[in-house]
Amino acid sequence: MADQSETSSPWSCKRPLRSSMADQSETSSPLSCKRPRYGNATLPDKLVIEHILTRVPPAAVVGLRAVCRTWRAALTSDRFVRAHRDRRRAATGDSQTEIIFFAPAAMGNAAAFYACKLAPDGSGVARELVSVHNLMELINV
Amino acid sequence: MAAGKPVVMVTLVSSDGQSFQLLEEAALLSAMVRDTIQIGQGRGPAGIPIRNITGQTLSMVVVYCNKHYTAAAAADGDDAADEEKKVANKKQLREWDEQFINLEQDKLYDILVAANNLGIDGLVDLCCWRFADMMKGKSASEIRVKLGIRDDFTSEQRAQIEKDSPWVWSRTT
Numbered sequence: 598m599a600d601q602s603e604t605s606s607p608w609s610c611k612r613p614l615r616s617s618m619a620d621q622s623e624t625s626s627p628l629s630c631k632r633p634r635y636g637n638a639t640l641p642d643k644l645v646i647e648h649i650l651t652r653v654p655p656a657a658v659v660g661l662r663a664v665c666r667t668w669r670a671a672l673t674s675d676r677f678v679r680a681h682r683d684r685r686r687a688a689t690g691d692s693q694t695e696i697i698f699f700a701p702a703a704m705g706n707a708a709a710f711y712a713c714k715l716a717p718d719g720s721g722v723a724r725e726l727v728s729v730h731n732l733m734e735l736i737n738v
Numbered sequence: 739m740a741a742g743k744p745v746v747m748v749t750l751v752s753s754d755g756q757s758f759q760l761l762e763e764a765a766l767l768s769a770m771v772r773d774t775i776q777i778g779q780g781r782g783p784a785g786i787p788i789r790n791i792t793g794q795t796l797s798m799v800v801v802y803c804n805k806h807y808t809a810a811a812a813a814d815g816d817d818a819a820d821e822e823k824k825v826a827n828k829k830q831l832r833e834w835d836e837q838f839i840n841l842e843q844d845k846l847y848d849i850l851v852a853a854n855n856l857g858i859d860g861l862v863d864l865c866c867w868r869f870a871d872m873m874k875g876k877s878a879s880e881i882r883v884k885l886g887i888r889d890d891f892t893s894e895q896r897a898q899i900e901k902d903s904p905w906v907w908s909r910t911t
Contacts, residue, residue, distance in 0.1 A: 640847065640850070640851075644854075648862070648866045649866050649869045649870050649873070650870070650873075651870075652866055652867050652869075652870035653870045653873050653874060654874060657873065657874045657875065657876075660877060660878055661873065661878060661881060662878075662899075663878035663899055664878045664881050664882055664887055664889075665882070665887050665888065665889060665890050665891070666890050666891060666895070668887075669891075669895075669899075
């Protein structure tokens with residue numbers, strides 16, 4: 598399937614999901630939050646962060662930083678950013694760097710997210726992802 | 739499947755005692771089955787016991803293995819340089835995958851855990867993409883409710899988040 602780079606060797610049945618990132622305690626205690634529950638059971642944080650959250654589109658990941666301490670620590674780490682980028686590249690076969698930025702819009706207090714793909718020569722066109730008013734409706738905390 | 743090859747079946751037995759017979763080659767998609775057969779077990783009539791996976795979930799996993807084995811065997815069969823057909827078959831399999839994994843959260847969870855325990859990389863990957871898809875477009879608070887995560891930020895941390903990214907918490911009114 599999509600990312601052979603990470604899942605090429607078989608997972609042993611006796612071990613939990615292999616970690617693509619180094620096994621550091623940064624994302625576990627003391628920052629562990631109550632584990633996510635899916636139905637009647639729980640998925641390990643590691644599986645959720647390294648295998649599920651690395652598959653969430655970049656613009657959505659930004660908002661997920663406000664979920665809990667464990668997620669915030671993990672999603673803002675360099676390791677996660679690298680793993681996420683590699684995963685998206687493997688999945689889309691797209692090696693162009695995409696940057697996301699936040700800038701004031703033309704009017705009043707409004708602001709917007711933009712995504713911009715950088716070509717090897719450094720040029721790129723930004724497209725608007727979401728304006729702040731939409732974002733407020735989405736996040737609604 | 740190439741002609742003349744002996745047909746070897748293998749039996750998987752779920753935790754609640756249901757038996758599933760499938761081609762050994764299809765079952766070999768699972769690293770766990772591969773390991774078991776490699777050490778010379780599992781070919782007997784008793785089959786391979788699959789602990790912690792119920793018949794309901796295992797039946798789905800078996801469907802996945804059969805489909806992917808058949809697709810791979812078909813792809814091997816027509817090794818002619820018919821690129822168009824290959825692409826079409828790949829697309830078809832991807833569509834089948836999407837339909838297959840379009841499940842409720844609880845079922846998806848069961849299959850992810852089963853695929854992980856059985857070491858079926860393709861299925862783990864598929865489940866994770868589906869989970870990621872379910873998180874897309876949801877706010878932090880929606881995710882918390884859906885996954886039962888407690889908001890454990892201290893007031894200082896919340897203040898810091900507000901300072902770093904005010905759009906997460908505050909509103910422009």
